[in-house]
Amino acid sequence: MNIITRKFDTLVIGAGGAGLRAALQLSHADAKVAVVSKVFPTRSHTVAAQGGMNAALGNVTPDNWHWHMYDTVKGSDYLGDQDAIEYMCRAAPDTIIELEHFGVPFSRLENGRIYQRPFGGQSQNFGGDQAARTCAAADRTGHAMLHTLYQQNIRAKTHFFDEFFAVDLLKNKAGDVLGAIAYDIETSEKIIIEAKTTLIATGGAGQLFRTNTNASINTGDGMAMALRAGIPLQDMEFFQFHPTGVAGKGMLITEGVRGEGGYLINCDGERFMERYAPHAKDLASRDVVSRAIAIEIREGRGCGSNKDHVLLKLDHLGSDVIKKRLPGIRDTSLTFLGIDPIEEPIPVFPTAHYTMGGIPTNRNGEVVVPMGIGGEEVIPGLYAAGECACASVHGANRLGGNSLLDIVVFGRAAGNHIIDFLKSHHYHQILADDCIDEALARLERWENPLHKQDEESNNSSESYSVPQLKEELQQVMEEKCGVFRTEKVLAEGVEKVKQIKDKFEHAYITDHSVIFNTARVEALELENLIEIGLATVISALARKESRGAHSRVDYEIRDDESWMKHSLYYMNDHRLNYKPVHTKALSVDTFPPKERVY
């Protein structure tokens, strides 16, 4: 075997907020840590997060972590694990303060403390008045946070492999993960990174849908790597549609706009959320607002000549507030729509945004798989954190501002747990050659014109280009697995995605060069995305109830008796399995399921 091998204590795959927070914890503890990212770290998609992150600091309204916990459990439509949620909400204030100490330029209140704005689904006192819990750096919070975490990592001398594409995990016969195989995008040189512990922090898979708020790199690579390593994905049917993506284009307009006092109107100029959520109105949970918009449009009250969107009105906030608190979305609106929100409302539509499901973990970030009846077992040395993971703190619907929190809380927790793990695991295990063969084969498929026959039969129906198949997948997912779902449509979706997977066997690329070959990167990404698509539609077809973001027109109500459980999807045979929700919190009483009204 002629591949460069490097050895580290820990391999972190992904340099978004989750990966960088974990890496920082490890570097501070003098662990040897390698961070692999397919883009330069500050280009990771955490940079795009706008509105902010939640922590019960109580700087603006009275607040405490227990109320935050209640809101999160309710927001999750009772599918979130209450032990993990308690852990996250308790850890939130300290984690935010720590970020501030690292240098995050949070916006400030007159008294010098961190500025907090109201976001959807936040309440005081277990469902009472609106809370203001979202800590913000204007509407560029993700940017502020990601750059700060990167800066602290270079200070701590974390070792970065920038623009390296991770292909697969390396697993021995006993099932232990011993690192990963990656390659340098610039040179195509392969590299094996051996590690005593591996953390997957590769972010979400928003590219599954045609119109989405995600970057082109959000292709669920880490989740697909886990699937190929025999690990199931949890709760993949729950995909969040953000109520306010720019209509037809997808760029996000933060919930912070509604937090600052903006609201939605239909073609009659009616503030329609008052009908759907009399109490929280425009700041109801995202699933609720997205469905409301979809219904308004379906019933003919959409705006514009095609009646295909609604309007987000914020001109009444005044130019000072908009320029100070929402400068980024004003830029976006001006650039992509030529609309200045100081004067005119922004056309919006529910847009694919966030992957609630992912690699199952416990609250230490350890990857867990089912064992025996109802039990769980950790995969020693393998961790996951961030949007690719499912802890599960978001359950069936994530609250705005809880993901930036999730990534830093669990990135940090995973870092700490790894530090402990390393204390009792001093040596690397032996890596046998055969465990890298499969990954190499996947890679080599695109390296030389092996698929010559496909290329030559370029025009026959038997071969497909990568962009063509990606477009097809995104189209199918949007049509068959959108805001509202039915048995029939989902079943069609499953068939279609399976066909796309078959077609992918005959996919080709024409560029086989070695230097910075982006066509090959996209082929590998699409292969991953297809697996995530399958996981999503198959899990959605199976769940015969409506919960959070998963709305079944044919099963309109939530069915706690049969379905208050997590789905687990396995790549082999497309098998599904289920495991119970952790309803027991760490120290406080369980929040039992109730009807969700906002």
Place this chain on the structure above:
Amino acid sequence: MLFTIYRFNPETDETPYMQEYDLSEIKPGTMLRDALLRIKNEQDESLSFRHSCGEGVCGSDGMNINGTNGLACVTSVDGLKQPIIIRPLPGMPVIRDLVIDMTQFYTQYRAVKPWLIVKDPIPEVEFKQTPEQRDKLDGLYECILCGCCSTACPSFWWNPVKFRGPAALLQSWRFLADSRDQATAERLEELEGPYKLYRCHSIMNCVDVCPKNLNPTKAIGHIKKLMLKNML
């Protein structure tokens, strides 16, 4: 719509060349990144460029567009003179096509120690900062490290090793201007000498091209002023 694009693949090309592409049915308001993606997907898969967020926040797709540096994803093709001539950001080694080697740019960034340095004991609550103190960071912290400015700066072209360049100096000022930072003396000392800071001759190219409307020249001016003040 006509495009003339810089091509170079070191594996096969002795020298760079310009290649023409013709794209039809372009909708008004199409951004250059989308046009390039269409060229790549429909005509020539081998065309290479970096891109990711599509909304001007990740800083991946800086390139030279009709002679001016900018981000493809926030540049509408509508107003551009045809053929639209696209080259990599100037003055840096080209890896392939529009992909440049940004190592030197990042090295300069790291050299200004772009992180908060606090020497006092850390409190258990946040460091206090008034809105006015925080306002000083606006126009500084938003930098996306796209490199448009430094690669438009003649001083950086001639002295990429010795001159920090506008992007790094903007970051230096971002920390000098932060009321929480306590390393002013070291930061200034590190910038002394004829090159690191003083190679800037206020030509303002950097300001003209910054896609986030930031003003490195002004930041550099502030640093020079502070240096002078500290010397007296």
